[in-house]
Amino acid sequence: MVIIIGSGAGGAIIARELAKNKIPVTIIEKGPYIDSKDAFNYYDSYNDSVDLLTTTCVGGATIVSMSNMVRALDSELHEYGVDISSEYEYVEDLVGVHDLDDSHIGKGTQLFLDAGKELGLKTLKMPKAIREKDCIQCGKCAFGCPADAKWSGKDFIDEAVDDGATFISEAEVTEVIVEDSKVKGVKYIKNNIEESIFSDTVILSAGAIGSTLLLRSAGIDAGRKIFFDPFVTVGGYLKDINFNTEVQMAGLVIGNNFVLSPHFSSFTIGNMDDKKVENKDILSIMVKTADEAEGYVDDDGDVVKINTIKDIRYLAEGVATAGFILEKAGVDPTTIASTLYRGAHPGGTAPIGEIVDSNQETNIKGLFVSDASVLPISPGKPPILTILALSKRLSDYLINK
Numbered sequence: 001m002v003i004i005i006g007s008g009a010g011g012a013i014i015a016r017e018l019a020k021n022k023i024p025v026t027i028i029e030k031g032p033y034i035d036s037k038d039a040f041n042y043y044d045s046y047n048d049s050v051d052l053l054t055t056t057c058v059g060g061a062t063i064v065s066m067s068n069m070v071r072a073l074d075s076e077l078h079e080y081g082v083d084i085s086s087e088y089e090y091v092e093d094l095v096g097v098h099d100l101d102d103s104h105i106g107k108g109t110q111l112f113l114d115a116g117k118e119l120g121l122k123t124l125k126m127p128k129a130i131r132e133k134d135c136i137q138c139g140k141c142a143f144g145c146p147a148d149a150k151w152s153g154k155d156f157i158d159e160a161v162d163d164g165a166t167f168i169s170e171a172e173v174t175e176v177i178v179e180d181s182k183v184k185g186v187k188y189i190k191n192n193i194e195e196s197i198f199s200d201t202v203i204l205s206a207g208a209i210g211s212t213l214l215l216r217s218a219g220i221d222a223g224r225k226i227f228f229d230p231f232v233t234v235g236g237y238l239k240d241i242n243f244n245t246e247v248q249m250a251g252l253v254i255g256n257n258f259v260l261s262p263h264f265s266s267f268t269i270g271n272m273d274d275k276k277v278e279n280k281d282i283l284s285i286m287v288k289t290a291d292e293a294e295g296y297v298d299d300d301g302d303v304v305k306i307n308t309i310k311d312i313r314y315l316a317e318g319v320a321t322a323g324f325i326l327e328k329a330g331v332d333p334t335t336i337a338s339t340l341y342r343g344a345h346p347g348g349t350a351p352i353g354e355i356v357d358s359n360q361e362t363n364i365k366g367l368f369v370s371d372a373s374v375l376p377i378s379p380g381k382p383p384i385l386t387i388l389a390l391s392k393r394l395s396d397y398l399i400n401k
Contacts, residue, residue, distance in 0.1 A: 008060025039144025235284025290380025347372030
């Protein structure tokens with residue numbers, strides 16, 4: 001039997017692939033099994049010094065993601081002996097990655113795309129895994145899809161269970177059991193009762209923070225550095241644009257040091273001088289950069305993040321470019337405002353080449369990690385597709401083994 005801790009992108013696809021190959025699987029998820037539409041209730045909270053977007057429920061962060069599917073770190077992973085080109089193709093076909101139909105490109109997104117092209121920027125539609133026939137274009141992608149129209153890890157968990165996997169929800173794994181440098185199982189608490197489950201193969205897919213704490217329980221000093229793809233959303237007034245009801249992040253501008261994507265945030269209004277602006281009058285753009293892995297996870301699971309000069313400079317470049325796009329799109333430049341600095345996609349706490357090898361195995365035999373923890377550097381782009389491809393590669397390795 002294989003034990004998988006966590007049901008996000010990494011754990012979900014591994015569970016699916018193993019179960020379809022008749023390998024017994026038990027998935028242990030700290031959060032509950034929920035309907036996708038309720039996911040906004042399961043965002044995590046951290047200390048006041050960091051605003052980090054993660055969730056604890058079936059599907060992990062995938063259930064509140066925009067289902068953006070971008071290849072990242074292809075050449076960088078080659079340096080570690082990892083080639084996931086065939087896995088990318090497999091996963092893209094499996095989840096149906098494609099450019100959205102024009103029917104689902106809203107007015108605000110089209111203005112973003114047109115303005116980016118006019119400014120000579122590298123502009124394209126965002127590859128996504130959304131089923132247009134189900135999508136009601138409500139703009140609530142980050143809250144959990146009310147129409148269940150996008151792929152999430154929950155889809156693969158459901159498939160794995162249909163193929164015989166066991167799913168244990170609302171169970172917190174507290175310890176990895178190790179004997180003679182070999183994994184033997186895990187301990188977890190469910191309904192205030194501590195239980196143990198045994199296996200010689202355990203995969204940690206609990207996210208960069210959760211996996212870090214479990215690695216430490218096994219004596220592995222992970223989490224001494226971390227990246228989290230810092231971002232802000234920059235927006236301004238454009239009367240009756242109704243961008244807030246569009247499919248979010250359906251366009252992409254790729255800069256040398258940042259990426260931009262149309263993304264609604266009501267928080268921009270609070271920083272505007274005109275307090276009469278309504279959500280329907282906002283056009284806004286997310287600015288995301290690849291940050292240096294300066295910071296750490298403390299023993300309580302809180303994140304301490306250090307912003308380097310390079311991090312701030314790259315973010316400033318992106319913000320300035322977003323401002324040019326907004327003005328070109330027709331936004332009143334005197335109204336442009338930004339949200340606070342936030343983070344998403346924490347990773348790099350158990351990187352390939354340091355904490356795990358090229359097969360994502362730790363120095364404890366049978367103990368693997370497969371989530372954003374293993375990424376050696378920040379991708380600066382949505383990491384879900386990369387995590388899926390890496391995890392598909394690990395599932396094949398385990399099946400063949």
